[in-house]
Amino acid sequence: MKIEEYLETLPDNLLNGEDVQLPEKSFREIFKFVNLDKDDIFYHLGCSDEKGIEIAVNEFGVKKAVGIDNNLEKIEHTKKILENKKINAELICQNIEESEISDASVILFWFTDETVINQMIEKFGKLKPETKIITIWGPLPDCLPDKVDFPYILNKVPFKKAQSMQEQLLAIFGVKCVDFVTAWEFAERYTKAIGSPEIKNDRFLTIIQTLVIWINAKKLGVVCGDEIPESIKTYINIMKMHFDIDFEYLLKE
Known part of the structure; x- marks a missing residue:
């Protein structure tokens, strides 16, 4: 899905x-x-x-x-x-x-x-x-x-x-472009900030947030490089194979 x-x-x-x-x-x-x-x-x-x-x-x-x-x-x-x-x-x-x-x-x-x-x-x-x-x-x-x-x-x-969504996004992340490491770091910060110490699915939520951050950054033209990082490909495949959650179509929009 x-x-x-x-x-x-x-x-x-x-x-x-x-x-x-x-x-x-x-x-x-x-x-x-x-x-x-x-x-x-x-x-x-x-x-x-x-x-x-x-x-x-x-x-x-x-x-x-x-x-x-x-x-x-x-x-x-x-x-x-x-x-x-x-x-x-x-x-x-x-x-x-x-x-x-x-x-x-x-x-x-x-x-x-x-x-x-x-x-x-x-x-x-x-x-x-x-x-x-x-x-x-x-x-x-x-x-x-x-x-x-x-x-x-x-x-x-x-x-x-x-002046643009790109300017806003980069001001929030404090970087010149968004790579996998940046997307993961900020996704993890969010998950830890809103989660309770008892949270059991924090890694699952972090993966979803990482993919959302990176894909949105790509759509805005502020990712680092032209290729999709292997880590992003891996997590997209994990979401599809193990949880039946599809992110691939977002890369084609």
Whole structure:
């Protein structure tokens, strides 16, 4: 089956990130990455649970922490946890597109829905200068990052316009071209960042992400050399033979 067909076999709530929770170590990495401190007003858009809010308040001492999610059950559950722990934070049940975030200084925004992303980037662009927007894996559309520690990407308001997808891609990877080693390294970083210590299929996920990174880079004309690396060929064959997942057609598009 094609990779898109394989992804369609997975639960929707896994694909859209609804039930994918960042481990606590990732929140700490993100907050250190953006230098979160006592002067910041932190918003977690799509917070789902209390982890990020709790760490921002207890360990980084933010002035204010706000979590927004449109799942009422999760918000009510998170409120009770924070109240029991006597953590002063604001939890709001709302679609993030309708949210009031004008006082934010740091925003964590991890969404894959293009409609939501396009609506929010317009909203972000109206925030006060130097507001920090953190994304994971993917950058804000058409924007050059201000800082990267992959898979964490930081853009500051006002956003810097990328002249092309190639310029954006190379700014994220910090290289002149993408080879197999680069694709594997960054795929592994992503898998480790979002995975829990108990994750059992991290190598499988890393292989898929490596192939996606390299093939996308090839389509954009920023891979190193004209030939397909033997390692890429090997993993494409492994995916086809052992998992019936086809990547070859992507090279022909």
